[in-house]
Amino acid sequence: MALTDQELIAGFINIIGQEHVITNSSDLEPYLIDWRKRYRGQAIAALRPASTEEVSAIVKLCAANQIAMVPQGGNTGMCGGATPNPTGRQVVISLQRMNKIRELDASNQTITVEAGVILQALQEAATAANRYFPLSLGAEGSCCIGGNLSTNAGGTSVVRYGNTRELCLGLEVVMPNGDILNSLRSLRKDNTGYNLRDLFIGAEGSLGIITAAVMKLFPVPVAQWTALVAVPSAEAAVELLNRFQAGASAQLTGFEMMSDESLALLKHYYPALASPLAGPNAYEVLVEISDYESEEHATQLMESILSGALESGCATDAAIASSLAQARKFWDMREHVPLAQADDGPNIKHDVSLPTSAIPTFVATCNEMLRKKYPGIRIINYGHLGDGNLHYNVAGPSSAETESFFVNRSKEIQALVYKEVEKLNGSISAEHGVGQQKVDYLKGHRGEVALNVMQAIKRALDPHNLMNPGKVVSL
Amino acid sequence: MALTDQELIAGFINIIGQEHVITNSSDLEPYLIDWRKRYRGQAIAALRPASTEEVSAIVKLCAANQIAMVPQGGNTGMCGGATPNPTGRQVVISLQRMNKIRELDASNQTITVEAGVILQALQEAATAANRYFPLSLGAEGSCCIGGNLSTNAGGTSVVRYGNTRELCLGLEVVMPNGDILNSLRSLRKDNTGYNLRDLFIGAEGSLGIITAAVMKLFPVPVAQWTALVAVPSAEAAVELLNRFQAGASAQLTGFEMMSDESLALLKHYYPALASPLAGPNAYEVLVEISDYESEEHATQLMESILSGALESGCATDAAIASSLAQARKFWDMREHVPLAQADDGPNIKHDVSLPTSAIPTFVATCNEMLRKKYPGIRIINYGHLGDGNLHYNVAGPSSAETESFFVNRSKEIQALVYKEVEKLNGSISAEHGVGQQKVDYLKGHRGEVALNVMQAIKRALDPHNLMNPGKVVSL
Incomplete structure (x- = not known):
């Protein structure tokens, strides 16, 4: 017989202790609503386990009682993927207390982290070991690596380092039945059977709960050089991209575009961040180059590619950051476009x-x-x-x-x-x-065959549809 | 009622024509045995479809008659993954006639190829468009990209470009029921639902037949610079690697190691390929640097990192290739170690x-x-x-x-x-x-939970176990 809610809560308290089972409405509130306040739900409780074993025990208790679970990290998602539904019959499982860095292997260039490690803390741990973790995005001060993995987050350095997916080598996952899948290997090559890792990455918690991961680290660049470049058209922006790809290859670590209307909005709400270039320009492009030799070499590379671009006409004007502060300002410009929009x-x-x-x-x-x-x-x-x-x-x-x-x-x-x-x-x-926002678009976009395959996988791994139901793939 | 073999063969002939349904024993022979002659099987026929629609029609006919299928590319695998079993109740589906390059987008740096395109042909198509396709391995003159994808092949440039998995953006797959899954998008970012691509990559044809793929291209390096470096120990080899990672970052495109006994064997069977370095050395390392600026810059970078390594003692001797011919010789040394072994x-x-x-x-x-x-x-x-x-x-x-x-x-x-x-x-x-060689090791290596998940996926997508049964994951 199914447990009553009170018995269920007693069960959760038994696993993780009273103070980590959140049920009173004011404490529960932040777990029920997304940060942009577009999605709101209800929940029996928010649970804050501190270890993989605790997550596993919670999931087993939920599975035995057919209680649906909504995994949540920093709750900074854009599509409502971490918000419970309005029925009040779900529990939120917050991974925020699972915030240990389990291991850092500088020579192998890997770090093993729990899902609740905040992205910025991961970046800082890498820096402290003279290594570089490239994932970077607006929410980095509060988003968790488990959420970055579950949504396959992108950010500003994908052009060189790929999405979160490309930065991950191994995962630990609690399956919908509570089993612990341990694939925490720090290997660049492993062809032993199906690649389960990349199935959980981007599944938004609908196939299991990511509890830990091995992430790649990189050498720290000696210099990063930033420029703001005016281009006359989208065609010119793509030509500029091709020039930097050919000339800088993997040293091209940022290539961000802003349209004239984006820049006008930015200037209106953040006048201090107005572009230093004479405008209007159809687009302005922020280019970042990373160098492993010297500042001189970075400057020289940037200048040589830019002078070719200016000559060809695909760039009409450019400002190379002459200080760290100016480079920071160029990035601030780009990062404040969405904030200016929100203000608007x-x-x-x-x-x-x-x-x-x-x-x-x-x-x-x-x-x-x-x-x-x-x-x-x-x-x-x-x-x-x-x-x-x-x-x-x-x-x-x-x-x-x-x-x-x-x-x-x-x-x-x-x-x-x-x-x-x-x-x-x-x-x-x-x-x-996808979250809950784009579920209905999935069939049209991916096609019926792909949706069938996704549904078959969802049913195979989560036959009772208890793991973040209604998100990503609806059954 | 199931068809007789003769009716089945008539069905295949109806789909792809008599000359592409191979049944006579001498023509069939090469499809039944792997290139190292370790695995041998039997088959009703080898089928050579020329289009995705033909593959789909074949699979539908097989599925309706419960005939198991073994997809095969260049048949250069190492683990018997493309060899039928001895029952004679399977068909081999060779993708070799699906060898069209469907599209090359130089600006987007992508190429769309059919599964039967030979790796070397893909490399050459990229070169002809002034782009670079980095996957490179011993069998490149005969292996097919579909097989590279199905086995997630590695090769000699993984240190920079990753495995075949990391080079693929989209796939077209014929599912075990004959449905065509079209995910042939040339996108660097696409977070719309589960990542099916990476499930088929490395599945060795046991979840469906890859018929086409979108692969990444890269700018062509201006210079590639190669050195052979003597190191006194495995520790020193790893230290040398760390030095090149820090100093050259993504410009490090090759880092291959050979032990003293490997070098002795090489010298014995291929005296012309004996190492130019004074020996014996615990290991010799082949290092390759790619440069997007100039030969001078590549030389300077190589020399600067090597001189630091020689000073620190992690390298004891080094020869930088002074010509393309010598660089080729260094690579020949590395590539002939397995050949010397085979001779032995x-x-x-x-x-x-x-x-x-x-x-x-x-x-x-x-x-x-x-x-x-x-x-x-x-x-x-x-x-x-x-x-x-x-x-x-x-x-x-x-x-x-x-x-x-x-x-x-x-x-x-x-x-x-x-x-x-x-x-x-x-x-x-x-x-x-894994193929058929390592199926029995899988549970011990990946663990019971992972094997359960793999089996659940296999059953969900291929409920009648008709797609390369007995390979990778046994049910």
């Missing part, structure tokens, strides 16, 4: 990716189509051009109309934008994941 | 990987243990040190005893070596896969 009010967000060669066509077609249909709209187009990832966001004609435009036009504009993305074989979720 | 007779092979930091311990412990137990044995230890991957092969005391030593000692020596590998959290198959 809600906007219709699209986290899309395309082959970089298709980006000029996408931008031209989509801009024209939308501007014609919705005169006066502002297209805040910026993002990780080096990875083909655009945050192509649409805001109403003026700040005053932003809210109503958002409420009335979101569905239709998203449908229009996604249609253009699909035409060019892009993705409707480049780095933010 | 059978040996007990181990394709293992370890954290690079654990390699000195592994080599010291394992060498001592084996030499004590089997006096006079030769340990031909060489491999991709940069990835922690050793081909740690054991041969009998003299060439005369090689055959009998191999026959009598294989099982026990493999068990001893694998035990040391497991102690240090290594892998018993770094790059060769």
Whole structure:
């Protein structure tokens, strides 16, 4: 017979202690709502285990009582993937207390961390060992590596180091039945059977709970050199990218783009972060080069590629950061575009990716189509051009109309934008994941066969649909 | 009612035409045996479809008649993964006629190829478009990219570019029921649901048949600079690796190690390939640096790192290739070690990987243990040190005893070596896969939970166990 809620809670207390079973409504509140306050749910309790064994025991108790579980890290997701549903019949399992760095092997360039380690703490642990952990994103001060893995987070250095997926060598996962899957090996090569690791990465907790991971580390660059480059068009931006790829190869560690409207918004809300380049420019690109020799070599490489670009016309102006402070300012510009947007009010967000060669066509077609249909709209187009990832966001004609435009036009504009993305074989979720936000788009995007395969895997590993149900793949 | 074999063959002929349904025993022979002649099977027929639709139709016919299928590419695998079983109730599906390059996007740095494209043809197509495809291995003149993907092949540039897995962006797969899964997108970022791609990569055709793939391309290096470096110990070899990682970062594109006994064997069978360094040396390391600026810059970088290594004592001697011919000779040395072994007779092979930091311990412990137990044995230890991957092969005391030593000692020596590998959290198959050779080791290596998960996935996607049954994961 199933336990009553009180018996269940007594069971959880028995596993992790009273103070880590959160049930009173004010303490529970932060676990029930996402940081952007778009998704809200209810829960029997939020549970804060401190070890893999405790997670396993909780999962076994939940499985025995058919209680659905919602794993949660720093709760900084964009798609509601870590928010419980409104039934109040789920539990949130927070991994935040699992925050130990288990091992750092500087020679092998690996670090073994628990899921609740905050990204910034991981970066700092690497730095302290004279190594570099490249994953970097806006939420790094509060997001956890378990969440980064579960959503396969992207960020600003994917152009060189790949997504979180590419940075992971091994995982420890608590399966939906409570079994502990230990694949925490620090190996660059291991061809022994199916690659389970990459199935859990990006599954947003719907196939099991990631409790620990082995991540790759890298040597620390001797110098990082940053430039802000004006380009006359999206075509020119892609040509500039190709020039840096050819000339700097893996030394190209950042390539971010901001459209003129993004820069105008930035200037309005953060005047101190206005671009130092004479404008307006169709786009400005932030380029970062990392060097393992010297500052001189980095400067020389940057200048040589830029002078070729200026000559060819794909760049029309450029400012090379002359100090760490100025380099920081260029990055601040890029990072404050989304903040300026938030200040401006809600906007219709699209986290899309395309082959970089298709980006000029996408931008031209989509801009024209939308501007014609919705005169006066502002297209805040910026993002990780080096990875083909655009945050192509649409805001109403003026700040005053932003809210109503958002409420009335979101569905239709998203449908229009996604249609253009699909035409060019892009993705409707480049780095933010699916969560509960994009579940209904999955079949249209991935196709029926892929959805069938995903559902078959979900059913095979989580036959009672208890692990973050309703997220990613609906059954 | 199931079809007779004759009706079945008529069905295949109906799909792909008489000349591509191979049934007569002499034409069938090469499809039934692996290239090392270790595994031999029987088959109803070998089928040579030319399109994804033909593969799909064949699979549907097989599925309807419960006929098991063995996908095969260039048939150059090391573990019998592409060889049918002896029952004569299976069909071999050869992808060799699916050899079209469907698209090359130089700006996006991607190429879309069919599974039967020979690796070397892929490399050449990239070169013709002024791009570089880095996957490189001994069999590149005959292996197919579909097989490289199915076995997640490694090779000599993994230290920089990763395994075949890391080079792939999208796949087209014919599922065990004949459905065509099309995920051929040329995207660096796509977080829309479960990552199915990496499940099929390395599954050795046991979850479906890879028919096409989108692979990454890279800019062509301006210069590649090669050196042969003598090191006094395995510890020194790892220190040398760390120095090159710190100093050259991603410009380090090759780091291969050969033990003194490997070099002696090489000298014996290929005197022209004897090392130019004064010996004996505990190990000699082949280092390759790729440069995107100039030959001068590459030389300078190589010399600067090497002089530091010589000073520190982790290197005792070094020869930098002064010509392309000499660089080619250094690579020939490395590539001829396995050939010299083959000339010498059978040996007990181990394709293992370890954290690079654990390699000195592994080599010291394992060498001592084996030499004590089997006096006079030769340990031909060489491999991709940069990835922690050793081909740690054991041969009998003299060439005369090689055959009998191999026959009598294989099982026990493999068990001893694998035990040391497991102690240090290594892998018993770094790059060769599982095939039929290592199926029985899987549970011990990956653990019961992982095996359960793999079996659940296999059952979910291939419920009738028709897709390369008995390979990788046995049910």
